[in-house]
Amino acid sequence: MADFSEGEAIDGVRMTWNVWPGSKTEAAKCVIPTAIVYEPLHVPPNSIVLPYSPLRCKSCRSILNPYCMLDFTGKIWGCPFCFHRNYFPESYSAVSETNLPPELHPQCTTVEYAPSNTPTSPPTFIFVIDTCVLEEELKFLKSALIQAIGLLPSQVLVGLITFGTLVHVHELGFSEIPKSYVFKGSKDVTKEEIIDSLGLVDGISKGLKPSGVIAGVHDGVPEKNIRRFLLPVSDCEFSFNAVLDELQGDPWHEYAHKRATRCTGVALKAAAGLLGACVPGSGGRILAFLGGPCTEGPGMVVGKDFSESLRSHKDLDKGAAPYYQQAVAFYETLSRQLVTQGHVLDIFACSLDQVGIAEIRVAVERTAGIIVMAESFNDPVFKGSVTQFFGSGESGLGLSFNGIFEMNCSKDLKVQGIIGPCTSSHKKGSCSSDVVIGQGNSTAWKLVGLDKNTTVSLFFEVVADEVADDLPPQVQQFYFQFVTYYQHSRGVMRMHVTTIARPWVIDAHNTEVLISGFDQETSAVVMARLASFKMETEEDFDATRWLDRALINFCTRFGSYEKNDPSSFSLATNLAIFPQFIFNLRRSQFVQVFNSSPDETAYHRILLNKETILNSVLMIQPSLISYSFSSPPEPALLDVTAIATDRILLLDTFFFIVIFHGMSIVQWRKEGYQNHPEHQVFAQLLRAPQNDAAGLMKERFPVPRLVICDQHSSQARFLLAKLNPSVTHKSESGATRGDIIFTDDVSFEAFMEHLHKLAVRS
Structure with missing residues (x-):
């Protein structure tokens, strides 16, 4: 992943697989969809805004980019998408190897165009x-x-x-x-x-x-x-x-x-x-x-009489929600x-x-x-x-308006659709797939509202039977171009263009190359968005069973093991955390809707489909920071064993932030030790998570709810619900320093043990 991490900072692009299988058959064996999560308004570190209109291919309408093949003698550029040869206009007459326009520089895979003649109007x-x-x-x-x-x-x-x-x-x-x-x-x-x-x-x-x-x-x-x-x-x-x-x-x-x-x-x-x-x-x-x-009137969701309760998930499943x-x-x-x-x-x-x-x-x-x-x-x-x-x-959020999002890709790929905050324009092109996921049957979508955190998930299918290994280097890789035309917050119209390239896996038996390009975080987010979408559009869809089957097939395909020997199972470093993401996704509010209202579920899924990868991963698998006298703040396992009487824990789930005090901390605080000059270290320990939480809340939108609680208090449930129940009331030996969770849920250890058995069986 080190080879592709710079691309995310520059282009705002993350893929489930950064190296794609070269045939339709091999792509189906990958289990995890070939998908891209893209930020249409991502600003590169050294962003440039070009004060003129872009140069387009006369055949496929793609925009001039660093991957174009150039003939400086004939003043010709070749489109990497359709291979059409285009002549440079008179304004590009001075182009040469030593005098490249900004959009052809290798590091300028993302640029913005702001033609000066565009009309301006305030929002x-x-x-x-x-x-x-x-x-x-x-x-x-x-x-x-x-x-x-x-x-x-x-x-x-x-x-x-x-x-x-x-x-x-x-x-x-x-x-x-x-x-x-x-x-x-x-x-x-x-x-x-x-x-x-x-x-x-x-x-x-x-x-x-x-x-x-x-x-x-x-x-x-x-x-x-x-x-x-x-x-x-x-x-x-x-x-x-x-x-x-x-x-x-x-x-x-x-x-x-x-x-x-x-x-x-x-x-x-x-x-x-x-x-x-x-x-x-x-x-x-x-x-x-x-x-x-x-x-009252259209859009009515409940009657006026309090005897008529608001609809629940059970009412929606049974068709008992009349409005x-x-x-x-x-x-x-x-x-x-x-x-x-x-x-x-x-x-x-x-x-x-x-x-x-x-x-x-x-x-x-x-x-x-x-x-x-x-x-x-x-x-x-x-x-x-x-x-x-x-x-x-x-x-601020950097609000922008009235966007149109278009994409183009290599001829061996077709786009199935988008899951995210958009509407299909039903502009079906040559790279539109007949298989539809989300908003499909189009190569253009309306992004009416945009901000700096907006992302869309694009799903693709590989349509090639195979990629020949004797092709030139520029053909042994595939290309994407994303174009977002939008009204900037200042009122002017701009065009945001991102062009990226990735290599094919030529040898179908070389899974090591495929594994080297696997992105665990992006794959977890894509699976979460796809599971949520299926839960809303497919009747009787069992998300937990679907995720389990996908994970078992994934481990069988890419794990290293001897048949029928669970103890021999192992995953490469690039894959090792993915089962943990799926375990937490199965327990999350996106899959388990029990004890949640339809409004809460809709709210959570809207934000899951819209936010960046970092924020979406937090929703699936929260972060946990431990504060203690013995060490500086450090990440802790999302496990009940992280609880200790002399620790403070900071849990960040994106939707809420929990500051949890162990019992010893609570007793010392009630005694007022933090007010004594000789116990200033304890006062600093109490302030540290408060300051960190304030920093998180300042940069987060929507602002998360802050929950400050003590061990064994009622609000401690906000933390306990997110922890792995490795120690429960059924465990043979209780927790010595920490806590136990009263639950019948399976622990991550038991989950992995069962996964290994199913993955290695003949």
């Missing part, structure tokens, strides 16, 4: 606020939004919609008195009805033909009418804050024994219609702040509208109960939106995430 944010919350909660939310508006650049356009029993679209351009347009929450509204009700199109422009989705052009809506509802922050910050100050809870909720009448679906539809009429094709986001489930299918269909329709317009749906859900994320998920994922879940609008998870969302520079 738009529409705030959709749920008023069916407690007065105290609404106060916390308003405080956070006032702070958020202050963080936005002055040129950004903002709009405001509030909803409860009714939907109010506020006219920010009329600052004399508060003014809003009201929509009935029980009735679905179309984009045309929204345009007509808001008076966006006057008599002169009603006859104009809609212009379509083109950046900066409006569907017959005059600029003066747009500026009634969408204004730059610099022009409407006072009126926006004034509306928030006067905002009160929904006045129509009368019954304490019933749920509030909340028309979330109509509010989101109104926001989508307003964006589609005013700024089609230009970067825009709908920021929905939800405090409970939709109980689920209709709600999902509504949000699928909404997602298609948003994708066509080029706009994103972001959800900030703050409630002790479910709010309907399982239904809304399709609209969030298809538009590549962001989701945050917390228990209250006063929760540090919510407040910290809002600050990061609207922050700029290193503290």
Whole structure:
């Protein structure tokens, strides 16, 4: 892997196999899919932005890159994808071996193009606020939004919609008195009805033909009418804050024994219609702040009566969730509208109960939106995430908009599809496979929203019967090119281009070369994403059994052993940790949905499919750091034996961070030793994990929940649930210094013992 690690830092690309088998038959024997996880906005250490348009192949439309074959005498470049010979234009007349343009330098496999003639337009944010919350909660939310508006650049356009029993679209351009347009929450509204009700199109422009989705052009809506509802922050910050100050809870909720009448679906539809009429094709986001489930109109997930409980996983499996299918269909329709317009749906859900994320998920994922879940609008998870969302520079997310992702590959490969935050453009090309995984049947996808952590998982199949060993070197390797055209946060359009090459395995019997290119972390993440996808799309799919079969076949294929002798089994260094990843994946919240709500499961899977490899691995197999007097902070095994009375443990699961104190530490802390000058070492020991946790929370989005607990306390379950149960209540000898776990789950040792037996059997 040392040969490929630099490629990740430069290109943001990681593969399950960095050396691919040269035939379809051998690829099938690899068990783990031939897949790529790519970061479309990855910034190389020495990134360059070229102020001109890229040079494309006239045959396959691929872009000039360092792997092209060059003829400096004839001023010709050969495309590595289709082998078509192209002439350099007049602007490249000075190209030579000593005068290469930046995109041909070997280290510039990732470049960005920013032509100066591209139109610029500021992004738009529409705030959709749920008023069916407690007065105290609404106060916390308003405080956070006032702070958020202050963080936005002055040129950004903002709009405001509030909803409860009714939907109010506020006219920010009329600052004399508060003014809003009201929509009935029980009735679905179309984009045309929204345009007509808001008076966006006057008599002169009603006859104009809609212009379509083109950046900066409006569907017959005059600029003066747009500026009634969408204004730059610099022009409407006072009126926006004034509306928030006067905002009160929904006045129509009368019954304490019933749920509030909340028309979330109509509010989101109104926001989508307003964006589609005013700024089609230009970067825009709908920021929905939800405090409970939709109980009225389209998108409804539960009735108003508390006797009717919210759907569970068991209800969904049995088909006993009466509103689920209709709600999902509504949000699928909404997602298609948003994708066509080029706009994103972001959800900030703050409630002790479910709010309907399982239904809304399709609209969030298809538009590549962001989701945050917390228990209250006063929760540090919510407040910290809002600050990061609207922050700029290193503290922000680097939000980008309206992206189109295209890919090209060598003719011996075909793309099966993508699992991730995108929508297929159904642009089927020569490298599209008939086998579909995720969003397939295309070589182009819409990435409506992008940030610096966004990743997509691409699945490929090898279609060649074999790769001849007498071919020239440039043909004994295969190529990929990923092109992302997007609207930068500054408003300008950019093109991000990454071109990579990898070698074929010519000798089918040489598994050592194949093993040398295996990436354990990427393979674990790809298997997790694929298992989650299958659980949602295939009925009666048993993820645990599927993972077990895959791992057994993988160990049988690549392990070193003598038949029927489990003690002789071993794996190469490049493969040794992979069974441990699968063991933890089987126990994770992505596979085991017991004791999780559908909203929690949807939330976890959205982030798994979107985040970087490092963050996704944390979700599957958390990191554990041990703090003690005898040594500096050091990694510890994710095992119950890591618990000791004189240790502090820091567990990072991405979703939450746990600081766990052993019993001796707890007793010393209660005695107040940390306050005595002679025990400053103990005070430093207590502060160290707190400081490290604060550092992790500062750079993480969404901000993780912080759990500080003591050994044998109720919240210690957050740590114990993630540890390998090597010592349980059934063990012959209990833990001497640590703890035991009361569980019937199998330990990692027993899991590996059974795996060895099955892998080596005849």
